[in-house]
Amino acid sequence: MIDHKTVSLADQVFNQIETDILTGKYQRGEVLTESKLSLELGVSRTPIREELRRLEQEHLIEESGKGSCVIGITEKDVEDIFLIRKNVECLAASLAAKNRTEEQLSELLHAVELQEFYYTKHDADRIKYMDNQFHNLVYKSSGSSVFFDVLVPLHKKVQKFRKASVESKSRAEASVNEHKAIYAAIAEGDTEKASKLMEQHIENAYIHIKNTN
Amino acid sequence: MIDHKTVSLADQVFNQIETDILTGKYQRGEVLTESKLSLELGVSRTPIREELRRLEQEHLIEESGKGSCVIGITEKDVEDIFLIRKNVECLAASLAAKNRTEEQLSELLHAVELQEFYYTKHDADRIKYMDNQFHNLVYKSSGSSVFFDVLVPLHKKVQKFRKASVESKSRAEASVNEHKAIYAAIAEGDTEKASKLMEQHIENAYIHIKNTN
DNA sequence: TTTAGCATAATTGTATACAATTATACCACA
DNA sequence: TGTGGTATAATTGTATACAATTATGCTAAA
Numbered sequence: 501m502i503d504h505k506t507v508s509l510a511d512q513v514f515n516q517i518e519t520d521i522l523t524g525k526y527q528r529g530e531v532l533t534e535s536k537l538s539l540e541l542g543v544s545r546t547p548i549r550e551e552l553r554r555l556e557q558e559h560l561i562e563e564s565g566k567g568s569c570v571i572g573i574t575e576k577d578v579e580d581i582f583l584i585r586k587n588v589e590c591l592a593a594s595l596a597a598k599n600r601t602e603e604q605l606s607e608l609l610h611a612v613e614l615q616e617f618y619y620t621k622h623d624a625d626r627i628k629y630m631d632n633q634f635h636n637l638v639y640k641s642s643g644s645s646v647f648f649d650v651l652v653p654l655h656k657k658v659q660k661f662r663k664a665s666v667e668s669k670s671r672a673e674a675s676v677n678e679h680k681a682i683y684a685a686i687a688e689g690d691t692e693k694a695s696k697l698m699e700q701h702i703e704n705a706y707i708h709i710k711n712t713n
Numbered sequence: 714m715i716d717h718k719t720v721s722l723a724d725q726v727f728n729q730i731e732t733d734i735l736t737g738k739y740q741r742g743e744v745l746t747e748s749k750l751s752l753e754l755g756v757s758r759t760p761i762r763e764e765l766r767r768l769e770q771e772h773l774i775e776e777s778g779k780g781s782c783v784i785g786i787t788e789k790d791v792e793d794i795f796l797i798r799k800n801v802e803c804l805a806a807s808l809a810a811k812n813r814t815e816e817q818l819s820e821l822l823h824a825v826e827l828q829e830f831y832y833t834k835h836d837a838d839r840i841k842y843m844d845n846q847f848h849n850l851v852y853k854s855s856g857s858s859v860f861f862d863v864l865v866p867l868h869k870k871v872q873k874f875r876k877a878s879v880e881s882k883s884r885a886e887a888s889v890n891e892h893k894a895i896y897a898a899i900a901e902g903d904t905e906k907a908s909k910l911m912e913q914h915i916e917n918a919y920i921h922i923k924n925t926n
Numbered sequence: 927t928t929t930a931g932c933a934t935a936a937t938t939g940t941a942t943a944c945a946a947t948t949a950t951a952c953c954a955c956a
Numbered sequence: 957t958g959t960g961g962t963a964t965a966a967t968t969g970t971a972t973a974c975a976a977t978t979a980t981g982c983t984a985a986a
Contacts, residue, residue, distance in 0.1 A: 535938095544970055544972070546972090547970065549938090565937090566978065581859055587801060644793045645772060646793035646797065650797060757940055759939080762968090778967090
């Protein structure tokens with residue numbers, strides 16, 4: 501079964517701030533004050549503060565005496581994130597090939613097939629969403645919460661820069677095919693192959709991002 | 714200059730909870746309630762909650778309907794952490810060899826020399842502290858906040874398991890020598906050597922931990 | 927005109943009150 | 957004796973009030 505976790509209204513409100521940073525609505529250098537966010541999001545400062553502390557830990561904002569300064573994600577950050585992902589995500593794929601459950605396997609397949617479906621529909625937003633799903637499922641299938649906790653934020657942080665990729669017909673198609681191959685390797689339990697394919701997939705993704713941003 | 718950042722009283726109080734989880738004072742499965750922590754630490758629930766949300770994000774606790782359940786670090790986590798560190802920290806060392814400033818270099822040297830000094834004094838606590846310093850300085854010298862933000866929490870989370878290493882005469886001595894060699898490679902700007910030495914250093918550290926825990 | 931100092935305003939940090947939720951224990955009833 | 961339901965207690969979630977801090981702008985003097 502695909503996760504359909506119910507998310508509380510409050511959580512949605514909070515995630516809004518993170519989303520607005522990661523999508524670039526709040527630009528680097530912009531100062532967010534608690535009272536402004538409180539008004540804007542319609543909740544009191546208390547929950548806003550909790551979320552700001554969390555974002556601070558994620559290094560997406562920093563305290564600046566007066567207000568929280570948006571840090572956001574630079575192109576240099578993207579380069580570093582892909583360098584780390586290239587070296588860690590292949591390990592996660594390898595572990596997934598070893599540790600995945602049957603249920604996780606069918607979730608992975610479902611994510612790949614849906615992504616292909618949305619590719620034929622030219623639905624960029626949903627392509628991107630299924631891409632997220634696929635990678636997150638690989639992290640989860642590794643059976644390691646450490647890998648999951650390291651990789652989820654890294655993947656999340658490059659979402660703005662993946663926009664062009666999911667909108668590019670050729671790259672979106674290649675990406676689906678690469679996912680298919682990775683899925684097959686994980687299904688076969690071929691750790692070496694899963695690792696190699698994932699490394700190449702991330703390399704390809706980065707090359708495309710570098711050429712379009 | 715070595716960082717002597719002034720830490721507010723409140724921050725110290727908050728970090729206390731994290732420290733108590735990472736050192737094992739709060740055991741896995743133990744339930745922490747906000748009011749109990751509030752009494753124990755002498756601050757109101759508001760700042761306690763902010764810290765709990767942060768720890769939740771670090772995956773050190775999880776909400777359990779009633780109270781926050783301590784997750785902590787398992788031996789499996791340690792295995793995964795070292796696997797990731799082995800693959801990422803060598804990249805950080807390589808970047809450090811390329812990007813380090815002169816100031817960072819002298820800070821690194823100072824950390825190595827102090828660690829050796831405390832080794833001759835058999836001061837395990839300070840050996841461990843200088844070990845932290847050294848690795849954190851390497852992360853910082855990489856010039857990448859992404860690497861820093863990924864590696865600092867991973868290194869922090871294995872501190873309980875490093876206890877035996879800093880108390881072992883032979884391992885503590887070997888560790889100092891490995892740090893010296895890594896420092897030298899970073900100073901020379903030899904990225905390949907820095908990477909290889911760091912990878913071996915982490916491998917050695919993990920082998921010792923596995924044999925003593 | 928520039929600058930020091932002070933008053934004021936804006937903002938954060940903390941405590942507390944109250945509402946909403948959830949677990950627990952107890953009692954009645956089968 | 958077991959079970960269901962309800963009252964109660966404990967806990968979290970949110971709002972708000974107030975204190976502490978920090979920026980800002982104004983005034984006065986050099």
